[in-house]
Amino acid sequence: MLLARLAWRNLRRSRRRTALMVAIVALGTWAIIVLWGMEDGFVSSMVRAQVSLDTGGLQLHRVGYLADPDLKLTFPADQLAALQARLKKISGIQAFSPRLLAEGLIQSAYGSTGVEIRGFDPELESRTTILSKSLIAGRFLTRPGQIVMGRPLAQQLNLRLGERAVLQVQGLTRPHSLGLRLVGLLSTGLPRLDRYTVFIHLQDARALTEVQGASELALAVQHPARLQARLQALLGPGIKVSTFMELNPLLSAVSKASRFEGWPTMFLLALLASFGVANTITATVLERTRELGIMLALGLRPGQLKRLIGLEALFTSGLGFLLGALLGYGLNAYLARVGFDLSAYSQAFPDLGMPHVLYSMVSVWHGIYAFIAVVLTALLAARLPARRAAQLEPTEAMRYV
Amino acid sequence: MSRFYALTLLLLLMLPWAASAGEPRSGADLLACARHNWVTSSYHGSEDLKVFRADFSKEFRMEVWSAQENKQVMIRLLAPAAEAGSGYLLKGDQLWYYSPAAGQAVPLPSASLSQAFLGSDLNLEDLYRGTLSEQYTVKLAGSRKDKSGRLIDHLVLTPKPEAPVVYGRLELDLLDSNCAVLLMDTYDQRNSLIRETSFSDFVVRGGRVIPTKTISNDLLHQGNYSESTVDPSFELDIAIPPERFSLACLADDSQCGSP
Numbered sequence: 102m103l104l105a106r107l108a109w110r111n112l113r114r115s116r117r118r119t120a121l122m123v124a125i126v127a128l129g130t131w132a133i134i135v136l137w138g139m140e141d142g143f144v145s146s147m148v149r150a151q152v153s154l155d156t157g158g159l160q161l162h163r164v165g166y167l168a169d170p171d172l173k174l175t176f177p178a179d180q181l182a183a184l185q186a187r188l189k190k191i192s193g194i195q196a197f198s199p200r201l202l203a204e205g206l207i208q209s210a211y212g213s214t215g216v217e218i219r220g221f222d223p224e225l226e227s228r229t230t231i232l233s234k235s236l237i238a239g240r241f242l243t244r245p246g247q248i249v250m251g252r253p254l255a256q257q258l259n260l261r262l263g264e265r266a267v268l269q270v271q272g273l274t275r276p277h278s279l280g281l282r283l284v285g286l287l288s289t290g291l292p293r294l295d296r297y298t299v300f301i302h303l304q305d306a307r308a309l310t311e312v313q314g315a316s317e318l319a320l321a322v323q324h325p326a327r328l329q330a331r332l333q334a335l336l337g338p339g340i341k342v343s344t345f346m347e348l349n350p351l352l353s354a355v356s357k358a359s360r361f362e363g364w365p366t367m368f369l370l371a372l373l374a375s376f377g378v379a380n381t382i383t384a385t386v387l388e389r390t391r392e393l394g395i396m397l398a399l400g401l402r403p404g405q406l407k408r409l410i411g412l413e414a415l416f417t418s419g420l421g422f423l424l425g426a427l428l429g430y431g432l433n434a435y436l437a438r439v440g441f442d443l444s445a446y447s448q449a450f451p452d453l454g455m456p457h458v459l460y461s462m463v464s465v466w467h468g469i470y471a472f473i474a475v476v477l478t479a480l481l482a483a484r485l486p487a488r489r490a491a492q493l494e495p496t497e498a499m500r501y502v
Numbered sequence: 503m504s505r506f507y508a509l510t511l512l513l514l515l516m517l518p519w520a521a522s523a524g525e526p527r528s529g530a531d532l533l534a535c536a537r538h539n540w541v542t543s544s545y546h547g548s549e550d551l552k553v554f555r556a557d558f559s560k561e562f563r564m565e566v567w568s569a570q571e572n573k574q575v576m577i578r579l580l581a582p583a584a585e586a587g588s589g590y591l592l593k594g595d596q597l598w599y600y601s602p603a604a605g606q607a608v609p610l611p612s613a614s615l616s617q618a619f620l621g622s623d624l625n626l627e628d629l630y631r632g633t634l635s636e637q638y639t640v641k642l643a644g645s646r647k648d649k650s651g652r653l654i655d656h657l658v659l660t661p662k663p664e665a666p667v668v669y670g671r672l673e674l675d676l677l678d679s680n681c682a683v684l685l686m687d688t689y690d691q692r693n694s695l696i697r698e699t700s701f702s703d704f705v706v707r708g709g710r711v712i713p714t715k716t717i718s719n720d721l722l723h724q725g726n727y728s729e730s731t732v733d734p735s736f737e738l739d740i741a742i743p744p745e746r747f748s749l750a751c752l753a754d755d756s757q758c759g760s761p
Contacts, residue, residue: 210668210690211722213617246664264691267666271611275595278666 104405108412118385119417125377126421126475127428129370133471134429135461136366142437142462144359147352148345153231154289156345157198157319159329164341166316167348172203172273178313184340188318191335193328196228199315201306205270207250207299209258216254217298218268220306229321232289232300238262239285245302248281251295252288262286268299272311279309290457371474379482382414386486393490394498403491410490414483418476425475426468436461529640529657535681539710544569547736548580553622556725562620567746574747578755591752592626600752607752622728623697623718637665638672645678653678669696682711696722705734712736 112119152158161184166174176184181199188197201220206213223242227233233241239262242249248266260266265280281301289295307313322328325344333342346353386393393406401409440458527535544567551562563581568574575592579585587602597614600607615626638659645655657674661667670691676683682704688697697720701713714734720726743759745751751758 208668210670210696261692265661265668267668269666276615280661280664280666280668282663 104409105412108409108416111409112413112416115385118381122378122381122414122417123421123424125381126374126418126479127425129374129377129475130422130425130471131429131432132370132425133367133474134426134467135432137467137470138429138433138461138463139436139441139459140359141464141467142433142460144356145462146440146459147355150289150291151349151352152325152345154235154291155230155232155294156348157229158322158325158345159320159332160343160345160348161318161320161332161336162316162341162343164339167341167343170202170316172310172312172316175201175312175316176314176318181314181318184318184336187336188320191332193322193324193331195321195323196225197318197320198222198225198229199303200226200317200319201303201310201312201314202316203270203306203310205268205309207254207258208267208269209260209264211259212257214254214257215297216250216268218270218301218306218309219298220301220303220309222303226319229319232287232294235287235289236285237288239283241285242300242302243284245304246282247284247302249285249287249300250283251298252286253292253296254299255283255286257296266299268301268305268309270309272309274311277309277311279305281305367470367474371478374475375478375482378414378418378479379485382410382483383486383489385413386410386490390493390498393493394495397493397495398499403493406493407487407491410487411480411483414480414487418479418483421479422472422476426471429471430463430468433461433463433467437463527642527655529642532642532655532657532676532678532681533640536676536683539681539712542710542738543571544740544742545736545738546740546742548733550731550733551620551622551624552729553620554725554727554729555621556723560621567742569742569744569747576747576751589752590626591747591749593747597626598749598752605753607749623720623726624728624730637661637667643673654684677711680711682713696720703731707736708738710738 163174163176176199185197185199188194198221203218203220205216205218207216223233227241236249237252239249248268250260255261258266260283262283262285264283266283267278267280269276269278287295287300303315329342329344333340336342346356397403397406437460440460442457443459444457546565546567548563548565551564553560553562561582562579562585565578565580567576573594576589577591578589579587589600591598591600591607592615597610598607599610617625619625638661641658641660643656643658645653648654654675655678657676659672659674661669661671668691670689670693673687673689674683675685683701685701686699687695688699690696697718699716699718701716703715704711704713706712712732714732716730718728745757745759748757
């Protein structure tokens with residue numbers, strides 16, 4: 102206790118030096134918490150957007166469809182009906198939505214462009230994804246004859262709400278055209294959905310493609326990875342059960358890479374903090390050689406002196422950690438609420454499924470990582486100058502100028 | 503290409519013409535009458551297409567055969583030299599393109615039918631296919647006399663709700679006496695006129711009144727317009743061998759059967 106009081110008093114005596122050490126540790130802590138929070142937030146934002154707006158947690162396809170998304174490889178109507186009946190009885194599936202996908206051309210009076218056409222039952226889709234919640238104008242699909250699309254695509258075609266667009270699709274046997282009224286504009290933040298996809302009623306998609314079944318079934322599930330194997334075993338080899346990660350290999354790669362990306366950063370920051378603390382304490386020991394010699398001459402044992410230096414390092418590291426954690430978590434909480442705009446990147450890589458705005462993540466683990474990386478490293482680094490102080494000869498030290 | 507524009511109209515006019523002399527005619531009657539000008543079992547002719555854009559212009563010459571009321575169409579480009587020999591074959595919903603450089607015919611996606619044909623203000627969908635035929639409701643909006651004292655009927659064609667039509671409406675002026683279409687205005691869904699198409703230089707052949715010159719103005723893009731001229735030597739209702747509408751013929755003129 103006496104040593105602790107002494108250490109605290111020493112720190113207060115040299116405020117500038119103490120402030121420097123606190124700042125170094127605080128900076129390292131802050132950087133780790135913020136960078137790690139952003140990194141985790143980046144991946145979780147993408148995953149959340151992907152699952153909740155687009156794919157659902159799991160998807161079912163006929164084997165071979167994903168490699169060759171041909172209308173001939175869709176679920177026939179009878180197989181789809183049987184599959185839906187089975188899914189209703191399987192625990193862990195919150196909702197599912199059959200979708201019919203096709204490539205086509207959309208035309209307005211002012212232009213045309215190729216799009217992915219996604220037909221679904223609006224009610225089932227709304228239970229499976231939150232696509233309808235990204236509506237920014239008009240209304241979501243309610244019946245056949247309607248079309249919904251992202252605002253950027255509507256702008257590209259110069260289409261306004263209430264106007265008719267024409268979809269053209271090569272069906273199973275011949276091309277089909279359909280005039281559909283634009284009833285709603287979306288802004289999902291996912292460029293692939295906002296710019297290159299149109300959403301229509303399943304009935305219209307069936308009329309355009311001549312397919313009476315569906316291309317895929319999107320499933321809303323709590324634990325995709327856990328349910329996948331069970332579902333695959335239940336449904337047999339003719340049906341492919343895929344997780345959202347498998348459906349987006351780029352997202353999967355980014356997610357895997359992000360797990361390792363943080364470690365070099367953390368190592369560098371830990372190195373920075375330990376060098377900073379060790380360097381400052383070494384300077385302190387040198388500067389206070391005479392004072393330390395007097396303390397030894399007055400009866401302080403070398404071990405106590407070593408502990409005194411260690412306590413000073415502990416106090417400064419602790420203070421720095423608290424300050425850095427406070428600032429780091431504060432910024433992370435703000436970025437988790439407001440987000441940061443990365444639209445330039447998301448538009449550059451539309452297949453990644455990266456939303457325009459990414460949100461940081463707040464996790465207690467970031468603080469624990471920071472504590473391990475910065476505080477413990479700093480304390481370890483302080484051992485060297487502390488040992489040097491403990492080895493001082495009092496008489497020599499008192500003569501040190 | 504005048505004939506093709508008229509064919510567009512023709513395909514709009516699929517309602518039966520049941521008007522009898524002396525009785526007031528409805529819009530549908532007038533359209534059916536106009537259609538009568540264009541119903542041919544077959545067609546063969548040479549046509550020029552000039553495409554004008556703000557910064558360039560291009561001219562094409564082509565020979566066209568059609569049969570079965572345009573269910574089968576063969577187009578062979580004759581000029582410019584760089585594109586001479588290439589061609590298009592349309593059979594029902596299927597479209598192929600042949601380029602001498604590639605040496606083979608390639609199927610084109612059906613969406614190509616809606617794209618600008620040879621970069622002009624026309625597309626193959628409008629020109630040849632009958633998908634617009636039952637997509638409009640027709641109304642006779644009024645009649646007037648022009649400077650020459652001819653009676654001009656004004657028709658308004660409004661797309662039916664689910665029709666695959668991106669336009670708001672079409673308005674046509676046609677001569678009451680022989681149902682020759684003089685003008686077709688295309689409006690967008692905001693009531694703005696976006697394209698004006700005029701038909702002129704009519705030729706009377708076998709009781710039909712056929713325009714040989716068509717000018718289409720794209721009002722959305724200043725300076726963009728297309729002009730097509732049909733050589734008056736065109737033939738109607740002639741025998742065209744079925745080989746003419748084959749892929750072998752598309753790639754090789756010697757495989758087209760005797761004329």
